[in-house]
Amino acid sequence: MKKYQQLRASVHLPFSFAVGATASRFYRALRDEKTIYGTRCDNCQRVSVPARSFCSHCCKTIDHHQTGQWIALPEYGTLIGWCETPNKDGFFTALIQLEGADNLLLHRVGQCDAVLLHKGLHLRAAWKASAAGTITDIVCFKPERRA
Amino acid sequence: MKARPVAIVGTGQTRHRKARPDVHQGEMVQEAVNLALLDADLSWDDIDAIVLTNMELFEGRALPDLWCSEFAGGLGKPVMKVATGGTSGTSGAIAGLLQAASGLFDTVLVVGWEKHSEGSTQTGMSLTDPAWDRHIAAGAIGNFALSISQYVAERGVTGEQAAMVAVKARRNGALNPNAHVKDAGITVEKVLASPMLAEPVHLLDMCPQSDGAAALIVVGGDKTRRYKNPAWFRGSATRHDQPYIGDHDKRMVMMRTLRSAAQEVYRKVGIGDPFKEIDIAEIYEPVSYAELAWYEALGFCAEGDAGKLIESGATQIGGDLPVNPSGGVLCSNPVGATGVIRVAEAARQLHLKAGDYQVDGARRALVSGYGVYTWSDVLFFSAERP
Amino acid sequence: MVYRAVRACLDDASLTMPEIEAVVTASADLWDGKTASNIAITEAVGAVMKAETRISGDGLLALMHGAMMILSGHYQRVLVVAHGKCSEADVDAVSNWCFDPVYQQTLGVTDSQALSLQCQAIKMRAAEMTGEESIGALVRAPSWSDSCGLTVRQGDGACAVVIEAGDDGIVLEGFGYDLDAHYLGDRDLSRCDGLARAAKRAYEMAGLPDSQTDINRHYWSLRAALQLPPWAEAIGACSFIEGLATLPNERHQIQWSGLPPFAAGMQRLIAGVKDLRESPGSDRSLIHGCHGPAGQMQAVCLLHSDGGPC
Amino acid sequence: MQENNSEYLFSSITMDLSWNTDVGETMAGFFQRLKAERRLYGTRCSNCLRVYLPPRPVCGNCWQQMNDWVELGEQGTIVGKTVCYYEILDSMTGKPRTTPFVLGLIQIDGADTTLNHFVETPDPDHVSIGDRVETVLRDTLQGNVGDIVHFQWLGPPTTSSQGSKK
Structure with a gap:
């Protein structure tokens, strides 16, 4: 095969994305209270997790000041879907049903044997010791025995 | 095939600022869309299709429409993203206008945004041809200055004349609540005393980098009836050109893309003397000197007379042909939204909703878009139904 | 690469570049590693001193925009060009930048992970509906592995098409596109509501009933064969269970050997046009394109040939 | 839960991506010639006769493939x-360039297009349009665009330095 000249071009660009007032409040609660909040849309009553500023089904703003629309969700749930191959860090990207939420939380499962993973598996959040206000303040969700 | 008449009936803009830490990109988009819907007295359900526009690498996103469309009400709707560099906003507006004119959609939303504060635009800009340009990248300012040196040598415009453009822009911007940079007390001396960036361009000759979003609502068919002062779309033209800066003979002097696009639009809408027949222009001037060069390319004055035109005051609010009464790009520049803002400001003038910078008797408005690769868009709107 | 595709296209249409009024291109900056990726191809697509606009997304979207430009009455003949070069970029790493930086991106999610979640959701739905645990017992194509379904390779390529106003030959009689939810947990990945809406718009525009009786062939751009049963269900071609048992077949064609990102839909369109040209009588095909994680953006085109010369 | 508007959070992510860009046959041809002969070459359009530097496969004005290579001057x-x-980072060293520095649009003898590049001079204020410059290549050529280090300012044109401008 003919060899063609290639150039290696790289970018190393730092970005700092504003997460906005609603997600800021969500992450502060994650960091300071170890609580996962969802938000409820006034119109369709759907509870979405993580918290949203906007219900895209109803095209309705969810005011982040209105505490009534903020729903504290349990830190446990059940496994609905997962990637069969683990990430570089050994976790499996997963979709998790938290009780009281109408959608699934995208996070990761881990700290367990891959063969254990099955639909409906009970999971609980494993928290990072020093929280920083990001989604990875929850290291992962790990299987737990539940009555 | 005869074109179906379409008009812009609503516009919305965020307050353009240096940084907006209180909203993420999608929420900023939503702010502008909400204002546009309010302006057009429409609800989210009325929108049939959406065109988004911004620059992916400035934003640090890949296909940002996938995320941000939802905040424009795009879930379950036809959504496309247009991105053509600096002309993104005007190209997006043209795309939305043509989509409405196709008759497939009655109401099209166009929204552009940019959050410069989140990344590094100068570095993002230098991600050009890795085999050639990237090693010699000196940012946009250096390249502008090179072209300006040719323009100055050819036409003999002075630093004072360029500074007058900057003064006009910042004073107009002071009247516009959405403008990012505003300075009612600015003087030619202050512009000339600001730090030299790249000869002959001073800091105050340049546009800022802003966070902001802007939205337009385009309607066609029966939907236009309920509006009192729609901004009717009369025609547009687009020209792209060869990619390397050195491909163009004296590119700012010649500006063949803008010249040719303007001529096509003037021919389409039957304009013989642009200076007399246009009431207001919102043009894309990234640097003060560019506005002077664009005057010539757009036929607002004879070649070589741009300096005299700015000195005459004719392009100020209250003059014969006010150019950028909103303050223009020199006051607000969220790149992906900048072209949308030009169109929105022209439409607001025809809607008679421009507030403190309303131009009396504005009935015919010209818009131009510009990309660093000398790409040009020209659009024309009028208060008369075509 | 792009120049060659455009040259071949114009030769095929017996046109010269000055006869082209406007160009629409489709590409994505991060996949090309460039700011405004259409800059690099301005000369190749013949857009110097001409109207060009770029849609960032699958080429089928660019085609539809070109069609709307013509329908608007402002242009008569438009060249549409799509390109993608997978070999140059780490496409999976790039795809992480598609996910919102607020909640999803920091988890390191990529396109292939979204695909894997989607295939698993489809398998689980199949298992629930039939009571069969193993997907192998359910599906028709023996090549579908038990893990993820056979995945389609991504490659390099450029495609070009000229469209113009007219009623003769091969007519683009309907099209539709639609965007689904971005957050992966907001979507039922085992279905494709976006595709259903896109197809509905295309049928309406073509004046066809929602039924599939008139469509002879479907050209799919999929990342994994497992996407076919729910997606065929979404366009109304068959039920999910039927799809599992009968697809792919002669009427539903998958391109296995490699699809360039963003040129995939156009590649399928060109395959469809070629087949229509060779078919003797009246014939109708459906072309599918998509982009985004797990097919977030969906596009459908309907082509009709009256059997006459093209 | 207390609301504190002043505390907005950010998601800091660094884009670390790489691409293997195919430079294409034309650019590869330019670099090979540069390395072998220490000379710049342009491509010429057989239709409009315009000579392009940097060279490229297609003349955008004529939409025509270019196959003719033209040897260009050193000045x-x-x-x-x-x-x-x-201040701007030098992409070769990763360090800020010392200011002030001179940028020029340079028309190499024999080329119709111009290059934007750094002009090396003892006195930035004395550089004018019309002045002559000389190409400075790095000692050991590597076959990429970094081989062209800068252009050395020579001063106003004299009859002898006017070169082979056609």
């Missing part, structure tokens, strides 16, 4: 110039 003329005072 050129400044047709546009600026003195830059703002």
Whole structure:
């Protein structure tokens, strides 16, 4: 095969994305209270997790000041879907049903044997010791025995 | 095939600022869309299709429409993203206008945004041809200055004349609540005393980098009836050109893309003397000197007379042909939204909703878009139904 | 690469570049590693001193925009060009930048992970509906592995098409596109509501009933064969269970050997046009394109040939 | 839960991506010739006869493939110039360039297009449009664009330095 000249071009660009007032409040609660909040849309009553500023089904703003629309969700749930191959860090990207939420939380499962993973598996959040206000303040969700 | 008449009936803009830490990109988009819907007295359900526009690498996103469309009400709707560099906003507006004119959609939303504060635009800009340009990248300012040196040598415009453009822009911007940079007390001396960036361009000759979003609502068919002062779309033209800066003979002097696009639009809408027949222009001037060069390319004055035109005051609010009464790009520049803002400001003038910078008797408005690769868009709107 | 595709296209249409009024291109900056990726191809697509606009997304979207430009009455003949070069970029790493930086991106999610979640959701739905645990017992194509379904390779390529106003030959009689939810947990990945809406718009525009009786062939751009049963269900071609048992077949064609990102839909369109040209009588095909994680953006085109010369 | 508007959070992510870009046959041809002969080459359009530097496969004005290589001169003329005072990272070293530095639009003898590049001079204020410059290549050529280090300012044109401008 003919060899063609290639150039290696790289970018190393730092970005700092504003997460906005609603997600800021969500992450502060994650960091300071170890609580996962969802938000409820006034119109369709759907509870979405993580918290949203906007219900895209109803095209309705969810005011982040209105505490009534903020729903504290349990830190446990059940496994609905997962990637069969683990990430570089050994976790499996997963979709998790938290009780009281109408959608699934995208996070990761881990700290367990891959063969254990099955639909409906009970999971609980494993928290990072020093929280920083990001989604990875929850290291992962790990299987737990539940009555 | 005869074109179906379409008009812009609503516009919305965020307050353009240096940084907006209180909203993420999608929420900023939503702010502008909400204002546009309010302006057009429409609800989210009325929108049939959406065109988004911004620059992916400035934003640090890949296909940002996938995320941000939802905040424009795009879930379950036809959504496309247009991105053509600096002309993104005007190209997006043209795309939305043509989509409405196709008759497939009655109401099209166009929204552009940019959050410069989140990344590094100068570095993002230098991600050009890795085999050639990237090693010699000196940012946009250096390249502008090179072209300006040719323009100055050819036409003999002075630093004072360029500074007058900057003064006009910042004073107009002071009247516009959405403008990012505003300075009612600015003087030619202050512009000339600001730090030299790249000869002959001073800091105050340049546009800022802003966070902001802007939205337009385009309607066609029966939907236009309920509006009192729609901004009717009369025609547009687009020209792209060869990619390397050195491909163009004296590119700012010649500006063949803008010249040719303007001529096509003037021919389409039957304009013989642009200076007399246009009431207001919102043009894309990234640097003060560019506005002077664009005057010539757009036929607002004879070649070589741009300096005299700015000195005459004719392009100020209250003059014969006010150019950028909103303050223009020199006051607000969220790149992906900048072209949308030009169109929105022209439409607001025809809607008679421009507030403190309303131009009396504005009935015919010209818009131009510009990309660093000398790409040009020209659009024309009028208060008369075509 | 792009120049060659455009040259071949114009030769095929017996046109010269000055006869082209406007160009629409489709590409994505991060996949090309460039700011405004259409800059690099301005000369190749013949857009110097001409109207060009770029849609960032699958080429089928660019085609539809070109069609709307013509329908608007402002242009008569438009060249549409799509390109993608997978070999140059780490496409999976790039795809992480598609996910919102607020909640999803920091988890390191990529396109292939979204695909894997989607295939698993489809398998689980199949298992629930039939009571069969193993997907192998359910599906028709023996090549579908038990893990993820056979995945389609991504490659390099450029495609070009000229469209113009007219009623003769091969007519683009309907099209539709639609965007689904971005957050992966907001979507039922085992279905494709976006595709259903896109197809509905295309049928309406073509004046066809929602039924599939008139469509002879479907050209799919999929990342994994497992996407076919729910997606065929979404366009109304068959039920999910039927799809599992009968697809792919002669009427539903998958391109296995490699699809360039963003040129995939156009590649399928060109395959469809070629087949229509060779078919003797009246014939109708459906072309599918998509982009985004797990097919977030969906596009459908309907082509009709009256059997006459093209 | 307390609301504190002043505390907005950010998601800090660094884009670390790489691409293997195929430079294409034309650019590869340019670099090979540069390395072998220490000379710049352009491509010429057989239709409009315009000579392009950097070379490329297609003449955009004529939409025509270019196959003719043209040997270019070692000197050129400044047709546009600026003195830059703002700080920018040198992409070769990763360090800020010392300011002020001179940028020029340079028309190499024999080429119709111009290059934007750094002009090396003892006195930035004395560089004018029309002045002559000479190409400075790095000692050991590597076959990429970094081989062209900068252009050395020679001063106003004299009859002898006018070169082989056609």
